Amino acid sequence: MILNDGTLRKLIQEKKLIIDPLEDYQIQASSVDLRLGNEFLIFPENIGIIDIRSINLNNAIEKIQVDDYFIIQPKKFVLATTIEYVKLPDDITAFVEGRSSLGRLGLFIENAGWVDAGFEGNITLEFFNANSVPIKIYPGMRICQLVFAKMVEKAQRPYRGKYYGQKGTTMSKIYMDKY
Secondary structure, three states: OEOOHHHHHHHHHOOOOEEEOOOHHHEOOOOEEEEEOOEEEEOOOOOOOOOOOOOOHHHOOEEEEOOOOEEEOOOOEEEEEEEEEEEOOOOEEEEEEEOHHHHOOOEEEEOOOEEOOOOEEEEEEEEEEOOOOOEEEOOOOEEEEEEEEEOOOOOOOOOOOOOOOEOOOOOOOHHHOOO
């Protein structure tokens, strides 16, 4: 069941669902808009091959903090973060969706699309500029939306994985996976 604005407000007021900071205008009929933070991670052109089994990419990427705007070049991939810190209860999951208005400009926004029940942290977003021209984005702008769904029961194993409690833009930790 997708949660509506009234249910979301109630859960937030009862502190069962945490989204901080949060302004009332961010709560939509069936979602909550999240805003863009000011921290971005990009892959340098000379990175070579990304070997997911043997490299910790934290040392290979470029971290950029901006105050005013960030330009995503055509056909480029960028990681970003939300301003909001989100804490989901063990019986609610969320989908991250890009805003249609930005998609219509060629900006694809993801986070692997899913936030597991029990997750806590800032949401790291994956941007791809599919357009043939640069796109300028601004910290503080509404960048994506979370759609919340109530699970039939609480998760038996709520999320406590490698991204639990993440703050700011967080690089892939796939090197920590067991093979």
